[in-house]
Amino acid sequence: MTEAVSAPYGRDRRPFLRRLANASEPYLYSAPALILIVTVMLVPLVIGISYAFRDMTLLDPFSGGFIGLDHFRAIAKDKTFWLALKNTVYWTGYSVGLQFAFGLILALLLDKPFYGRGLAQALCFLPWAVPSFLSGLNWAWMFNPVVGPIPHWLYGMGLMSAPDNILSDPDLAMWGPIIANVWWGIPFFAITLLAALQSIPRDLYEAAAIDGATPFQRFRSITLPFLAPTIAITVMLRTIWIANFADLIVVMTNGGPADKTQIVASYIFTQAFRRLDFGYASAIALVLLMLLMIYSLLIVFLRQTLLKER
Amino acid sequence: MIRPKRLGMTLAHRAAILLYIAFALFPLYWLVKVSVTPNDLLYSEGVKMWPSRATLDHFAFVLEHSDFPLFFRNSMIVSVSTAFIVTLLSSIGGYALSRFTFRGKFWIVGLMLLTQMFPLVMLIAPIFKMLSPLGLTNSLSGLVLVYVAFNVPFATFLMQSFFDGIPKDLEEAAMIDGATRFMAFRQIILPLTLPGMAATLGFVFTAAWSELLFALMLISGVDASTFPVGLLSFVSKFSVDFGQMMAAGVLALIPACIFFLLIQRYLVQGLTAGAVKG
Numbered sequence: 001m002t003e004a005v006s007a008p009y010g011r012d013r014r015p016f017l018r019r020l021a022n023a024s025e026p027y028l029y030s031a032p033a034l035i036l037i038v039t040v041m042l043v044p045l046v047i048g049i050s051y052a053f054r055d056m057t058l059l060d061p062f063s064g065g066f067i068g069l070d071h072f073r074a075i076a077k078d079k080t081f082w083l084a085l086k087n088t089v090y091w092t093g094y095s096v097g098l099q100f101a102f103g104l105i106l107a108l109l110l111d112k113p114f115y116g117r118g119l120a121q122a123l124c125f126l127p128w129a130v131p132s133f134l135s136g137l138n139w140a141w142m143f144n145p146v147v148g149p150i151p152h153w154l155y156g157m158g159l160m161s162a163p164d165n166i167l168s169d170p171d172l173a174m175w176g177p178i179i180a181n182v183w184w185g186i187p188f189f190a191i192t193l194l195a196a197l198q199s200i201p202r203d204l205y206e207a208a209a210i211d212g213a214t215p216f217q218r219f220r221s222i223t224l225p226f227l228a229p230t231i232a233i234t235v236m237l238r239t240i241w242i243a244n245f246a247d248l249i250v251v252m253t254n255g256g257p258a259d260k261t262q263i264v265a266s267y268i269f270t271q272a273f274r275r276l277d278f279g280y281a282s283a284i285a286l287v288l289l290m291l292l293m294i295y296s297l298l299i300v301f302l303r304q305t306l307l308k309e310r
Numbered sequence: 311m312i313r314p315k316r317l318g319m320t321l322a323h324r325a326a327i328l329l330y331i332a333f334a335l336f337p338l339y340w341l342v343k344v345s346v347t348p349n350d351l352l353y354s355e356g357v358k359m360w361p362s363r364a365t366l367d368h369f370a371f372v373l374e375h376s377d378f379p380l381f382f383r384n385s386m387i388v389s390v391s392t393a394f395i396v397t398l399l400s401s402i403g404g405y406a407l408s409r410f411t412f413r414g415k416f417w418i419v420g421l422m423l424l425t426q427m428f429p430l431v432m433l434i435a436p437i438f439k440m441l442s443p444l445g446l447t448n449s450l451s452g453l454v455l456v457y458v459a460f461n462v463p464f465a466t467f468l469m470q471s472f473f474d475g476i477p478k479d480l481e482e483a484a485m486i487d488g489a490t491r492f493m494a495f496r497q498i499i500l501p502l503t504l505p506g507m508a509a510t511l512g513f514v515f516t517a518a519w520s521e522l523l524f525a526l527m528l529i530s531g532v533d534a535s536t537f538p539v540g541l542l543s544f545v546s547k548f549s550v551d552f553g554q555m556m557a558a559g560v561l562a563l564i565p566a567c568i569f570f571l572l573i574q575r576y577l578v579q580g581l582t583a584g585a586v587k588g
Contacts (some may be wrong), residue, residue: 023489029406032417033399033462040459043424044436056437100332109327122574125332129570130338131520134562137545137555138337147552152357158362183337233479237426243430247311247522251542268431273527278435285432296427 010290052286056279060123063279071283080259080267081284088263092243098182100235103189110190111197128187136200136251139180143167167253169261177248177261187243189234196230197223236299264288345369345556352553368557376557377532381540382584385519386565388450388536392457393515396465397507404469405495409478422463430460434527434538447500447528453536456528457518465510512573516566537562552553 044174049059052071057063110121127135137291142148143166153165166172208218234268246265254272255262262270264284327361342350345368347361372378406412407419437456438447444450480502481494489497500507522538529535535543541558 022491026406026410026412029402029410033403033466034418034421036399037421037425040437040456041433042421044433045428045439048432056435058414095567105326106330109323109330112323112388114327120327120331122571124334125574126328126567126570127340129516129566129574131518131566133514133522133542134559135337137541137559138341141344141552141556142337142340147352147556149340149357150337167387173339183333185332194511207416240427241394244431246431247520250523257432263375265429268429269434269523272435272438273523278439281435282432283365285429289428289432292427292429 025054026149046283049286051279051282053283054279056277056282058276058278069281071280072287074280075283075287083259084262085266086242086266087174087261088265090174091181091249091261091263092239094178095185095242096235096239098178099185099189099238100231102182102186104193106186106190107193107197110194125187125191127184130192132184132245132247133251135180135184136177136248139176139183139248139253140167157192164298165182168257170257173253173257177240177252180252181242181245184248185238188238192230192234193227196227200226202223214255232299232303236296241298244288319490334352341559341563342443342557344552345560347553349553367551369561372554372557372561374542376554376558377535377540378537378561380532381535381537382561384534385537385562386517386588388453388457389515391462393489393511395454395458396461396514397469397511399462400465400469400510401507403436403462404471405468405499406471407466407470409471409481422466424443425463431523432484437524441528447532448534450534453525453534456524459523461514461517465514468505468510470501472503472509475524476502480486509573512569515569517567519562 021152023041053066053068055063055065055067055070073258085265106124110117110124114120128218142150145163145165151160151165152158154166155163160166167176204222205218208222213221243263244265246263246269249261249263249266251268253261255266265288266283268284334437341552343360344574346366347355348363348365348367349360351363358441407415441447441452444452446455470522476499480490480498481491484494485491521536522542525536525539526542530539541555541562544555544558
């Protein structure tokens, strides 16, 4: 609270201009960021929502008319969309689940003090610094039998009948981007969970150890309850983020083979970028936005009920 | 005295850490390995851990005979300008959120949270339509404008958490001594937040350096291509020359890694501050 806002105006004897300057200070500070967010994000969002109800194709001068719900009717019949929706659930579920599990293990490993921890931490978090397009390309190369070792290893272990590219196998292709995503995203969970772990008071563990609690009991009754809020919020945010994350798919498989790796976000990008059909792309985006909002509301609702039951 | 059971635990712990480091670094190691493998050994020694001869020819070719130095320069211009502008805007914005209570603050925070929730792919088409008549498609300034807006909300929250960690008494004391708030902000608070600003700078630089989809959509000419766009068009055009592509990949990796190693300590601190609050 600052004097400008908290001081009762009646008794304020400072000159009017000075008071005005003080009162407008927070607005002046936040204005540049705010103006940018509104013009470059909020206005396009509203325009994008309007596109969903219009026939909007770039390079077609006759497009732009309102067509009501036609796009949504087309979506309901669009087989690729339904496949992409199924793939999105698959992609998001496995990516978030594996990133979280390994991120938690890594955070627990790095939470103990040991010699060389700083260096180990920097190396473990390094994948996060790799640009997403590059990690996509890099893993695509790793899966490519011409230059990559992975098909040969799998073949050597007897898991594959021939050293083929798993990105071109319709049944396995989705695992390529998922593995790349897990590799790339573990550090994010590890960093956030490590931060939360380090805020747990150490004496709690000591007290529990004196009372004879086993390490597993300590983990269950001290660590988990302390981590729970962080876990809930990061998993929720990350789920939304990964459901929207099309880079790896666009780079690694471009949705193929036969749309087997197409997720809704990459499908939107394909519609806008390749077909230049902005109207249809925006309609799909709106559907995705609605689904994600329902998901967040469900999670928030679930959390409220769980908290009440406690 | 170390009990055997404890020693076993310690060994298992170190082994697990090493295993993870190997998993984290192997793809990067492989990238470097292929980039120094001469073309004639690429297929015959494909799965070997290190080629019998190493060469820098691919790097020399990429630097001298391709457009990658241009892409590299474009990406540098875009990422550095984005990082500096965002850090400046988010510092003053984060300061306002940290130190003032004002009418509309709730809505501003809500708006910024909203921008973190909806799919950015949704904005690709409208932003293209908006920027195109302004002459901002196919231009680096258009890209900077878009990236700054995308990164400002998160950076502002990050900076806010750094400011929250600095006691208010400091600038209040300075203001009692007659400094204006802006002077107090600039001379006392900003120097204390330098680590936080470094973290924000690094974070935004990496984000802008990696961005692909908007760059693909907004840029069509070679002159204004950023590194991701250049590399991707290289992949689709000459999908045979793996050595050169990977050499280009290594070049794209260098700035991001340097930035990361410089700031990663601050970044963990910064997210710690954020996580403790959140």
